Amino acid sequence: xxxxxxxxxxxxxxxxxxxxxxxxxxxxxxxxxxxxxxxxxxxxxxxxxxxxxxxxxxxxxxxxxxxxxxxxxxxxxxxxxxxxxxxxxxxxxxxxxxxxxxxxxxxxxxxxxxxxxxxxxxxxxxxxxxxxxxxxxxxxxxxxxxxxxxxxxxxxxxxxxxxxxxxxxxxxxxxxxxxxxxxxxxxxxxx
Amino acid sequence: xxxxxxxxxxxxxxxxxxxxxxxxxxxxxxxxxxxxxxxxxxxxxxxxxxxxxxxxxxxxxxxxxxxxxxxxxxxxxxx
Numbered sequence: 001x002x003x004x005x006x007x008x009x010x011x012x013x014x015x016x017x018x019x020x021x022x023x024x025x026x027x028x029x030x031x032x033x034x035x036x037x038x039x040x041x042x043x044x045x046x047x048x049x050x051x052x053x054x055x056x057x058x059x060x061x062x063x064x065x066x067x068x069x070x071x072x073x074x075x076x077x078x079x080x081x082x083x084x085x086x087x088x089x090x091x092x093x094x095x096x097x098x099x100x101x102x103x104x105x106x107x108x109x110x111x112x113x114x115x116x117x118x119x120x121x122x123x124x125x126x127x128x129x130x131x132x133x134x135x136x137x138x139x140x141x142x143x144x145x146x147x148x149x150x151x152x153x154x155x156x157x158x159x160x161x162x163x164x165x166x167x168x169x170x171x172x173x174x175x176x177x178x179x180x181x182x183x184x185x186x187x188x189x190x191x
Numbered sequence: 192x193x194x195x196x197x198x199x200x201x202x203x204x205x206x207x208x209x210x211x212x213x214x215x216x217x218x219x220x221x222x223x224x225x226x227x228x229x230x231x232x233x234x235x236x237x238x239x240x241x242x243x244x245x246x247x248x249x250x251x252x253x254x255x256x257x258x259x260x261x262x263x264x265x266x267x268x269x270x
Contacts, residue, residue: 010243010244010245010246011243011244011245012244012245012248013239013240013241013243013244019248023251026255029259030255030258030259030262033259033262033263034259034262034263034266036263037262037263037265037266037267038266040266040267040270041266041267041269041270042270044270056207056210056211057207059207060203060204060207063203064200064203067196067199067200067203068196070234070238071192071193071195071196071199071238073238074192074237074238074240075192077240078192167240170239171239174234174235174238174239175239177234177238178231178234178235178239178255178256181203181227181230181231181234181256182227182231182256182259182260182263184203185206185223185226185227186263188207189206189207189210189219189223190220190223190263190267
């Protein structure tokens with residue numbers, strides 16, 4: 001239960017500006033997802049056929065990569081706060097785990113494109129390529145942020161005294177993961 | 192933290208395995224909606240550390256997935 005006294009010790013992890021950015025991003029993704037749901041309700045057969053052309057195991061592997069990366073980033077934040085060692089290794093491991101997603105997604109794009117699917121194929125693939133590529137770009141930005149965090153921790157710029165930068169980067173990364181948790185079943189299971 | 196990670200993995204794999212096993216589509220859909228909300232709440236509270244954030248921020252972050260999922264479920268139901 002939240003009381004006035006323990007509410008004082010509560011704090012938003014990361015910078016306020018980053019959270020404004022995160023909520024703006026979530027709003028945009030939310031509107032796009034609802035647009036997908038509306039389009040699907042108007043033409044369920046096309047969306048069902050489109051889903052059949054996707055590889056659910058690739059989607060699952062991508063999800064495992066992103067969730068693993070999120071776990072490693074959360075562990076890195078915890079270890080830095082406790083001034084423990086191994087933070088840099090955890091961040092590089094998170095980048096490696098998230099690369100499962102980036103390479104998996106690139107392979108999937110190449111495979112679908114070689115099979116004749118593209119943005120103009122039908123409404124499902126228009127949404128599929130637009131939504132997943134929009135999310136893909138966010139993942140790539142998140143990976144760049146994780147690289148910067150790893151370098152800064154290595155140099156000693158982040159040492160547990162001021163967690164703002166580390167928490168901000170981690171919050172952005174978790175937002176990318178949160179979006180994928182909705183996007184993955186929407187495209188690969190429900191469509 | 193590890194327990195949350197394992198729970199997220201189980202919640203992620205369950206619908207895909209059920210789909211491959213030929214589970215009833217109408218049941219699967221609602222299972223997916225429920226699991227997405229569970230996963231989102233776990234991620235927001237534990238990985239994003241919003242359980243330690245001021246109540247309003249925590250509520251806003253937690254509400255995103257249920258609101259979006261409710262809208263998707265609504266359109267899914269009428270199709």
